[in-house]
Amino acid sequence: MVPHFGEAKSHGGALLASPMLGTCACPLLEVRPSRGLVDEKFQIAVENLPPAHKVTLHSLHQSEDGDFWEAFGFYVSDADGRVTADRHESLGGTYEGVEPMGLLWSLRPVPGSRTGLRLRKKHVASPMVVCISMYEGHVSQRFGELVALACAVTERWYMGPGVRRVDVREGGVTGTLFLPQGPGPFAGVLDMWGGGGGLVEYRAALLASHGFVTMALEYLPADESRTADIEFGYFDPRCCVCISGSHVHPINKPILSVFEEIKENFQKTRFDENNYLIWRDVILPLPSEPSMKVDVGRIRCPLLVIVGQDDQNWATVESAEDMQKMMEEAGNSHLLTILSYPGAGHLIEPPYSPHIRASNFVLRGDKVIMLWGGQTKPHADAQEDSWKKILEFLQLHLYHSQDPAPLARL
Amino acid sequence: MSRRQPSPLLSVQPCRGLWDEKLCITVQKLPPGQEVTLHSLLHSEDGDFWEAFGHYVSDATGAVRVAEDASVGGSYTGVEPMGLLWGLSPAAGSRPGLRLRKKDVCSPSTIHISVYEGHVVQGFKERKALALVDAERWYLAPGVQRIEVNEHGITGTLFLPAGFGPFPAILDLWGGGGGLVEYRSALLAAHGYAALALQYLSQKEMPSVGNEYFEAAFTFLQNHPRVCGNKVALFGLSFGTSVSLGLAAYSTVIQPRCLVCVSGSHVQPVGGSLADIFIQFGKNAHKTRYDDQQRVIWRDLLLPIPTDPSQKVDVGRIRCPVLFIVGEDDQNWPASESAEDMERMMEEAGKSHLFTKLSYPGAGHLIEPPYGPHVRASNFITLGTKAMLLWGGQAQPHSHAQEDSWQKTLAFLERHLYGVGVTAGL
Numbered sequence: 001m002v003p004h005f006g007e008a009k010s011h012g013g014a015l016l017a018s019p020m021l022g023t024c025a026c027p028l029l030e031v032r033p034s035r036g037l038v039d040e041k042f043q044i045a046v047e048n049l050p051p052a053h054k055v056t057l058h059s060l061h062q063s064e065d066g067d068f069w070e071a072f073g074f075y076v077s078d079a080d081g082r083v084t085a086d087r088h089e090s091l092g093g094t095y096e097g098v099e100p101m102g103l104l105w106s107l108r109p110v111p112g113s114r115t116g117l118r119l120r121k122k123h124v125a126s127p128m129v130v131c132i133s134m135y136e137g138h139v140s141q142r143f144g145e146l147v148a149l150a151c152a153v154t155e156r157w158y159m160g161p162g163v164r165r166v167d168v169r170e171g172g173v174t175g176t177l178f179l180p181q182g183p184g185p186f187a188g189v190l191d192m193w194g195g196g197g198g199l200v201e202y203r204a205a206l207l208a209s210h211g212f213v214t215m216a217l218e219y220l221p222a223d224e225s226r227t228a229d230i231e232f233g234y235f236d237p238r239c240c241v242c243i244s245g246s247h248v249h250p251i252n253k254p255i256l257s258v259f260e261e262i263k264e265n266f267q268k269t270r271f272d273e274n275n276y277l278i279w280r281d282v283i284l285p286l287p288s289e290p291s292m293k294v295d296v297g298r299i300r301c302p303l304l305v306i307v308g309q310d311d312q313n314w315a316t317v318e319s320a321e322d323m324q325k326m327m328e329e330a331g332n333s334h335l336l337t338i339l340s341y342p343g344a345g346h347l348i349e350p351p352y353s354p355h356i357r358a359s360n361f362v363l364r365g366d367k368v369i370m371l372w373g374g375q376t377k378p379h380a381d382a383q384e385d386s387w388k389k390i391l392e393f394l395q396l397h398l399y400h401s402q403d404p405a406p407l408a409r410l
Numbered sequence: 411m412s413r414r415q416p417s418p419l420l421s422v423q424p425c426r427g428l429w430d431e432k433l434c435i436t437v438q439k440l441p442p443g444q445e446v447t448l449h450s451l452l453h454s455e456d457g458d459f460w461e462a463f464g465h466y467v468s469d470a471t472g473a474v475r476v477a478e479d480a481s482v483g484g485s486y487t488g489v490e491p492m493g494l495l496w497g498l499s500p501a502a503g504s505r506p507g508l509r510l511r512k513k514d515v516c517s518p519s520t521i522h523i524s525v526y527e528g529h530v531v532q533g534f535k536e537r538k539a540l541a542l543v544d545a546e547r548w549y550l551a552p553g554v555q556r557i558e559v560n561e562h563g564i565t566g567t568l569f570l571p572a573g574f575g576p577f578p579a580i581l582d583l584w585g586g587g588g589g590l591v592e593y594r595s596a597l598l599a600a601h602g603y604a605a606l607a608l609q610y611l612s613q614k615e616m617p618s619v620g621n622e623y624f625e626a627a628f629t630f631l632q633n634h635p636r637v638c639g640n641k642v643a644l645f646g647l648s649f650g651t652s653v654s655l656g657l658a659a660y661s662t663v664i665q666p667r668c669l670v671c672v673s674g675s676h677v678q679p680v681g682g683s684l685a686d687i688f689i690q691f692g693k694n695a696h697k698t699r700y701d702d703q704q705r706v707i708w709r710d711l712l713l714p715i716p717t718d719p720s721q722k723v724d725v726g727r728i729r730c731p732v733l734f735i736v737g738e739d740d741q742n743w744p745a746s747e748s749a750e751d752m753e754r755m756m757e758e759a760g761k762s763h764l765f766t767k768l769s770y771p772g773a774g775h776l777i778e779p780p781y782g783p784h785v786r787a788s789n790f791i792t793l794g795t796k797a798m799l800l801w802g803g804q805a806q807p808h809s810h811a812q813e814d815s816w817q818k819t820l821a822f823l824e825r826h827l828y829g830v831g832v833t834a835g836l
Contacts, residue, residue, distance in 0.1 A: 026576065030602075033424035033426065035426035037425060129552065131572070151573035153551070153552040155552045157426065160543075161546045181542055185417075399439070400439060
């Protein structure tokens with residue numbers, strides 16, 4: 001019986017099947033854990049290769065929308081015939097260096113895909129399935145035509161075991177509540193996404209997997225047809241995490257009027273060389289009138305502000321600086337922590353999510369491609385570091401603060 | 411601790427793992443020097459509750475790390491990273507003679523891990539835990555395919571690893587309990603082997619299959635398009651060991667690449683059928699003993715190890731490596747005595763280099779993949795009769811034996827089926 005990889009096609013003039021591997025001693029590829037939370041690291045280990053052997057590690061994922069995403073790294077086995085992603089360097093591919101999670105955060109749509117894609121899980125009760133394969137030699141394209149030397153499948157989950165998902169449709173509120181397993185009492189987090197609208201659940205599911213009752217709130221329907229205001233009412237947060245945002249918006253008008261502001265300042269939008277839309281100038285220069293920005297000097301709780309220095313969508317870096325100035329003047333700057341990441345863009349998401357520099361966006365019924373910014377590697381580092389700090393911040397202020405305010409009981 | 415105290419942070423990683431993967435359980439943000447109880451609870455498919463607990467004291471930083479800290483009481487003592495799993499035992503008031511065996515390998519078992527204040531020994535249900543986290547344990551890894559096999563006269567379940575392979579394969583043979591036991595094969599597939607769990611014994615009747623049945627199963631594996639035909643092993647436990655040794659020594663049709671034999675014996679009428687082994691047991695039924703709880707001890711039924719060559723497999727004929735695993739407290743089969751005799755026979759035949767024995771003090775008969783609960787005795791049905799069999803072993807040494815032997819079994823299989831570490835010894 002001829003082993004399958006003995007029949008691999010040649011590519012670029014180089015024969016891909018190695019006579020040394022033409023026996024049945026196929027290499028062993030393991031991914032541990034095989035089922036992890038999306039923010040857990042995995043270990044990819046290969047053994048039983050010949051020493052100093054060139055291989056490509058490849059990841060493949062088919063999204064819920066049916067698109068294929070892939071990433072790959074070039075490796076050379078060591079003297080023991082092993083490749084271990086957390087010790088060995090990738091020498092090229094979609095990521096380089098010692099990057100154990102590179103096969104996830106450098107995922108990108110396969111050649112020939114639709115343009116402007118963004119990878120976002122809608123159904124959080126099921127895992128993201130990623131197939132990790134190993135190919136002979138250093139290969140950078142047409143993986144679909146090759147036979148892998150070995151492969152393994154790993155599941156990435158947003159919901160930990162025991163986390164419950166509850167639809168909320170009451171009191172005029174639309175959202176999804178995620179409840180950790182256990183007796184409680186739990187601290188709660190209200191999770192609000194951005195101008196894209198709709199109900200985005202995955203971050204809330206992940207926060208619940210870390211012990212927070214979290215509600216993902218829909219406050220902007222995806223089609224932006226709602227014009228009603230959001231009532232703030234009584235709102236006394238214990239702490240606040242703000243990612244890629246700004247304090248700049250008209251405070252005496254409905255919050256959704258910020259879209260009107262954008263329209264009025266449309267001449268400030270720019271386009272890059274690919275004709276992607278850059279919005280960062282729309283709120284620049286930052287206004288000095290108090291009616292045009294939140295008076296952050298009034299804030300009484302710890303505030304974690306996270307910005308990417310290459311954010312092309314919103315002037316978040318400038319806003320963070322202005323907020324710092326305002327809070328220093330008001331004497332509450334001890335509440336403010338700014339995490340500012342060089343090379344990171346606007347979409348700072350849970351760790352190991354693929355970096356999206358630009359993607360489709362629907363603006364008042366028109367389709368555009370929005371430039372979010374960021375370079376893949378620094379953006380991935382920012383996602384990993386900021387998530388760790390977000391969890392520590394929430395743990396500290398919600399569970400371990402000396403403030404005696406009671407926790408909610410379910 | 412009052413309600414206003416910060417809640418401790420309980421973390422269990424990985425939250426979803428395979429049964430043979432280690433768990434890392436830590437508690438943080440406790441007051442230093444705080445007595446706590448870590449508790450595990452599992453609700454089995456059969457509806458029974460299994461639980462375990464360990465008593466710990468937090469360190470100066472307010473942390474308990476189960477992998478590093480000693481339990482000072484409970485279901486286990488000492489530094490036992492996996493004690494909350496292997497220490498599981500039926501909750502008070504459960505039906506007697508239970509054994510934890512997962513039938514549906516496609517779904518996980520959920521273990522509820524909790525932290526309680528103080529050193530608690532009972533009544534966990536009535537108390538409020540400080541924290542609780544669920545952990546899932548799986549037999550089936552992502553990407554592994556489960557295929558029911560009912561062809562060529564054989565009945566079994568095949569587990570194939572992800573990918574095209576070709577993979578080395580294992581014919582997986584359980585013991586006298588009969589039926590179709592899938593979980594070990596599922597785990598072997600997670601480690602890169604095409605594994606066929608074979609049904610060959612029923613609980614009600616005498617076995618009717620002969621060598622041809624096993625040869626057909628082995629050949630089915632060999633010829634499978636995703637299997638490496640010259641890399642097929644036999645893996646037997648208890649009765650399955652009898653079958654494996656007989657095939658390896660006498661079959662003219664199959665040549666296993668290597669054998670893993672757990673808790674078994676070479677004692678059987680040569681040239682006889684499986685039914686003949688049962689009959690042999692039956693003839694010696696008067697040698698059955700009972701312990702102080704009237705539990706059945708069968709280890710003497712094959713003793714003394716016969717000197718008559720027609721009464722035991724001529725293991726000197728075996729041409730492939732054999733890993734022979736025994737528990738020294740096996741109360742069901744005379745596995746230790748058999749192992750000694752086999753060692754002698756292989757030495758006389760000049761084959762000692764093929765034979766590796768792993769012998770575990772304090773381990774009983776049921777040496778299974780690691781971290782499942784140790785069961786010293788349980789209900790057993792054979793030939794339609796129910797008995798409470800004494801398997802033997804004490805929880806701690808038995809569980810260590812399961813962990814150690816599984817690691818060595820996987821290394822042995824990798825060496826002989828994948829060619830890993832060929833320059834290093836086992």
